[in-house]
Amino acid sequence: MQAQYHDLAAWLNHIERMHPRGEAGIELGLDRVAIVAAELRHAKRLAGKPIFTVAGTNGKGSVVTYLSNILDRGGYRVGTYTSPHLVHFNERMRLNGIPVEDARIVAAFDRVEAARAATGESLTYFEFTTLAAIEVFLAADVEVLVLEVGLGGRLDAVNLYDPDVAVVTGVALDHQEYLGDTREAIALEKIGIARAGQPIIIAEPDLPVPARKQLAEKGAIVYLVGEAFGFEPLPGEEGKPSIQWRYWLRQPGVPIEAVQRRGGLAYPGLRGKIQLRNAAAAMTAIDCLQDRLPVAMGAIRRGLLESELAGRFQVIPGPPDLVLDVAHNPEAAGVLAANLGQLPFAHTQHGILGMMADKDLIGVLKPLLKQINRWYLAPLDSPRSATLAQLQETLVDLGVKPTQIETYENPASAYAAARKNAGESDRIVAFGSFLTVADVLRDLGRTA
Numbered sequence: 001m002q003a004q005y006h007d008l009a010a011w012l013n014h015i016e017r018m019h020p021r022g023e024a025g026i027e028l029g030l031d032r033v034a035i036v037a038a039e040l041r042h043a044k045r046l047a048g049k050p051i052f053t054v055a056g057t058n059g060k061g062s063v064v065t066y067l068s069n070i071l072d073r074g075g076y077r078v079g080t081y082t083s084p085h086l087v088h089f090n091e092r093m094r095l096n097g098i099p100v101e102d103a104r105i106v107a108a109f110d111r112v113e114a115a116r117a118a119t120g121e122s123l124t125y126f127e128f129t130t131l132a133a134i135e136v137f138l139a140a141d142v143e144v145l146v147l148e149v150g151l152g153g154r155l156d157a158v159n160l161y162d163p164d165v166a167v168v169t170g171v172a173l174d175h176q177e178y179l180g181d182t183r184e185a186i187a188l189e190k191i192g193i194a195r196a197g198q199p200i201i202i203a204e205p206d207l208p209v210p211a212r213k214q215l216a217e218k219g220a221i222v223y224l225v226g227e228a229f230g231f232e233p234l235p236g237e238e239g240k241p242s243i244q245w246r247y248w249l250r251q252p253g254v255p256i257e258a259v260q261r262r263g264g265l266a267y268p269g270l271r272g273k274i275q276l277r278n279a280a281a282a283m284t285a286i287d288c289l290q291d292r293l294p295v296a297m298g299a300i301r302r303g304l305l306e307s308e309l310a311g312r313f314q315v316i317p318g319p320p321d322l323v324l325d326v327a328h329n330p331e332a333a334g335v336l337a338a339n340l341g342q343l344p345f346a347h348t349q350h351g352i353l354g355m356m357a358d359k360d361l362i363g364v365l366k367p368l369l370k371q372i373n374r375w376y377l378a379p380l381d382s383p384r385s386a387t388l389a390q391l392q393e394t395l396v397d398l399g400v401k402p403t404q405i406e407t408y409e410n411p412a413s414a415y416a417a418a419r420k421n422a423g424e425s426d427r428i429v430a431f432g433s434f435l436t437v438a439d440v441l442r443d444l445g446r447t448a
Helices: 008-018 031-039 042-046 060-073 102-119 125-139 183-193 209-218 275-288 297-305 330-342 361-368 388-397 411-421 434-444
Strands: 051-055 078-081 093-095 144-148 165-168 199-202 221-224 229-233 244-249 260-266 314-316 321-325 349-353 374-377 405-407 427-431
Touching: 008 102, 008 125, 031 042, 031 102, 031 125, 042 125, 051 060, 051 183, 060 078, 060 144, 060 165, 060 275, 060 297, 078 125, 093 125, 102 125, 125 144, 165 183, 165 275, 183 199, 183 209, 199 275, 209 221, 229 275, 244 275, 260 297, 275 297, 321 330, 321 434, 330 361, 330 427, 349 411, 349 434, 361 388, 374 388, 374 411, 388 405, 411 427, 411 434, 427 434
Parallel strands: 051 144, 051 165, 078 144, 165 199, 199 221, 321 427, 349 374, 349 427, 374 405
Antiparallel strands: 078 093, 229 244, 244 260, 314 321
């Protein structure tokens, strides 16, 4: 029998209870979700609507943001699906950048539940919400979809929908219990979003050889960073840092002297050196569909420049300044450390840390030891959370003095303590998990 709920919170509770592993439960595979999608006639209803699918260990949120903004500035009706959310579930489904209102989501949940009940299949939280996102976008008659893979690629529910352009932003060790314990195995899962005869943009400069071979066997049209596309900062004025960059693209089969270049680009709105790579990947994806979705260069410039993304090296001016970053794996932590090193001098950097116990605690914390002077540890509202003892022991083993460490009951109280202790020339950095950043954002009364 179909469950009928009239508000979003009740629906989300119901969806969590339907699957024995709840919201955090992960059960990869496309069989169940494909049956329900067929009942909803998604393949037929999506026909003719271009789809961009983005996977990657780090950077996929940035590329999704760039793509969605560029297409929006180009005048298209854009549906964007991301996960997880920071503060409100609605962040996962956006229409031209605006989170979808509760009523649209509830109506989509009704339709998905009716189809699920008709088939007798069970769905995970992510599978159910992915189907609902497609229902929202179809009801809104979007012209183009930008979909972010939740986990991996090959067996993720998003991969049920054939992309016209696929993007893989990076390959690093994370979620090894599901994706494999080597970069080679993880890369093979990520490139599972590729389709024969369709372009796939690879922004990972060190793509493992087995993944390259599989892409060739599959017959995908591969655009590899450094070979088919790239970027370079342009020299700044004497004594001043660069404020512009250049993008280049070489279409497959085109001689190297025929490379297309677009210079004089302003740095994208998202901070950090790695954002040039992410922006170049997004521009390449847009170029691949110019015949179907023409976008003027002015719209591309605006889309990149006007991009914002909560929790990805998000700087909230103070004093003291606050940096929010969901970095929770070694590669992302290394990028965060490098980005902090590019900011103006701070007398003391106060680090608010909450992490999941199944993450690489040493790998994440080691790159930040030289950046963070004072640590504020907090458990997260999750059964997977690392304990205060685990976090403290890891830091002490890495050489942090116990006198530099304080413990609190949650990230919000840790943030309150850091604010109390920080001077005007100091900086606060909250990182380690989406939940860490979300707790601080809620405390600030901000939405993502």
